[in-house]
Amino acid sequence: MKIKQIMKILEAEAIGAQRDNLDIKTGCGSDLMSDVLVFTRPGSMLLTGLTSRQVIYTASTAGVEAICFVRGKKPPEETIKLAEEKKIALMITNLPMFESCGRLYDKGLVGCSELAGASEK
Amino acid sequence: MKRKTWLFGTSGSTGKTKGRTRRPPRIQKTAKTQKTQQLSYELKIKEAMSKKVLTLKPNRTMMDVRKVLKDHRFTGIPIVESGRLVGIVSIEDLINCLTAGSMETMVKDIMTTKVVTLFSDEPLIHAINKFGSHGFGRFPVLDRDSKKLMGIITKQDIIECLLSTLQSLYHARESKKGNRYQVARLFADVPSDWTTLILKYHVKGGDFGKAGEKSDQLKGNLLKLGYADEQIRRLIISALEAEMNLVIFTSGGDMIAQIEPDKMTVKVIDDGPGIPDIELAMQPGYSTAPDFVRELGFGAGMGLPNIKNCTDEMKLESWPGKGTNLEFSVYS
Numbered sequence: 489m490k491i492k493q494i495m496k497i498l499e500a501e502a503i504g505a506q507r508d509n510l511d512i513k514t515g516c517g518s519d520l521m522s523d524v525l526v527f528t529r530p531g532s533m534l535l536t537g538l539t540s541r542q543v544i545y546t547a548s549t550a551g552v553e554a555i556c557f558v559r560g561k562k563p564p565e566e567t568i569k570l571a572e573e574k575k576i577a578l579m580i581t582n583l584p585m586f587e588s589c590g591r592l593y594d595k596g597l598v599g600c601s602e603l604a605g606a607s608e609k
Numbered sequence: 610m611k612r613k614t615w616l617f618g619t620s621g622s623t624g625k626t627k628g629r630t631r632r633p634p635r636i637q638k639t640a641k642t643q644k645t646q647q648l649s650y651e652l653k654i655k656e657a658m659s660k661k662v663l664t665l666k667p668n669r670t671m672m673d674v675r676k677v678l679k680d681h682r683f684t685g686i687p688i689v690e691s692g693r694l695v696g697i698v699s700i701e702d703l704i705n706c707l708t709a710g711s712m713e714t715m716v717k718d719i720m721t722t723k724v725v726t727l728f729s730d731e732p733l734i735h736a737i738n739k740f741g742s743h744g745f746g747r748f749p750v751l752d753r754d755s756k757k758l759m760g761i762i763t764k765q766d767i768i769e770c771l772l773s774t775l776q777s778l779y780h781a782r783e784s785k786k787g788n789r790y791q792v793a794r795l796f797a798d799v800p801s802d803w804t805t806l807i808l809k810y811h812v813k814g815g816d817f818g819k820a821g822e823k824s825d826q827l828k829g830n831l832l833k834l835g836y837a838d839e840q841i842r843r844l845i846i847s848a849l850e851a852e853m854n855l856v857i858f859t860s861g862g863d864m865i866a867q868i869e870p871d872k873m874t875v876k877v878i879d880d881g882p883g884i885p886d887i888e889l890a891m892q893p894g895y896s897t898a899p900d901f902v903r904e905l906g907f908g909a910g911m912g913l914p915n916i917k918n919c920t921d922e923m924k925l926e927s928w929p930g931k932g933t934n935l936e937f938s939v940y941s
Binding site for chain 1: 817909
């Protein structure tokens with residue numbers, strides 16, 4: 489699913505550099521960074537309520553290409569800067585986590601129900 | 610009597626080869642030959658042929674043929690008039706004339722006029738097949754419209770063309786990787802019984818602002834060293850979990866990455882509180898992290914199980930009150 493479409497579904501606003509044509513394959517919603525590391529696949533999108541720099545490090549490590557901050561949480565400048573450095577697209581939606589995930593899932597964005605490393609070993 | 614076909618080739622194509630190979634060569638469809646086979650369909654004959662061709666006019670004598678063949682060590686020469694190929698004279702024709710003592714004969718009376726040719730816009734596979742079915746050493750190449758002689762193609766030309774194309778494809782793929790070194794090459798350049806590269810990182814305990822930086826730095830280095838993305842991913846997920854553990858639970862510790870061509874190992878050493886019950890700590894969801902850590906999104910009790918899932922080897926030793934040694938590896 490293209491980022492542009494995702495932004496429309498979530499009524500989200502982009503932060504920093506736009507990457508409209510980025511293609512997102514799977515989605516993951518979590519406020520637990522370890523879960524993100526375990527449950528995401530490269531090429532996915534993360535929905536989270538956390539805005540610290542660790543979110544970007546975690547996303548970058550897990551191969552997450554885009555992050556949507558839910559509940560209208562605006563990340564601090566240092567987080568935005570790090571995301572730009574790691575070429576991770578950022579957006580904010582006012583929707584809460586459950587509804588954000590539900591809308592995307594409903595429109596066909598699948599989850600990453602696969603343990604990290606499980607398929608690669 | 611004039612021969613109907615001409616033998617005009619490299620060392621292998623004497624009369625013996627004539628008619629020996631009737632079947633076109635079959636290229637076996639293995640993974641290794643697939644690319645070459647694909648190329649032989651994609652490449653055109655004009656890309657492989659030699660464009661510089663020595664020719665003679667039909668009104669020259671066999672003495673002239675002898676000189677050209679001798680000087681250039683050719684085994685045959687195309688006969689051309691006003692840019693058009695009219696025939697071919699081979700070294701066998703020359704030997705026949707020598708034997709008969711008719712070296713003053715004009716080329717046009719000796720030459721073979723039915724010449725097997727190729728067009729410059731045909732795919733290379735046509736040339737390969739023709740070499741197989743005719744047993745000749747080379748074919749003149751004509752322009753399809755003007756029928757003018759454009760070049761000449763030998764088996765050697767085909768091999769050279771395929772090799773250089775494969776090489777440039779390889780280079781194109783290598784340079785796509787950006788400024789990555791090839792770690793295997795680096796190690797091959799400094800031979801020893803055992804070579805390794807050690808990258809040491811110190812992680813400060815309690816410094817949540819910078820937590821994750823060291824793993825990120827290690828990731829950048831591994832990318833530069835040319836490891837595969839998936840292996841880096843598995844190692845760095847583990848390194849990030851281990852780094853967070855150092856930040857959350859200890860007053861600081863070292864992460865030592867040991868790089869070998871076929872294996873990446875990270876040793877995480879701290880002198881923190883230790884893990885009283887390793888079996889319990891390995892259970893997904895078990896955590897002793899304080900609430901403020903959970904608010905940061907960590908401390909969910911997935912760290913150690915996550916490391917175990919992502920790595921090919923994991924060793925955990927801990928001494929309560931003294932510290933913890935964790936070691937994990939990913940094979941490449």
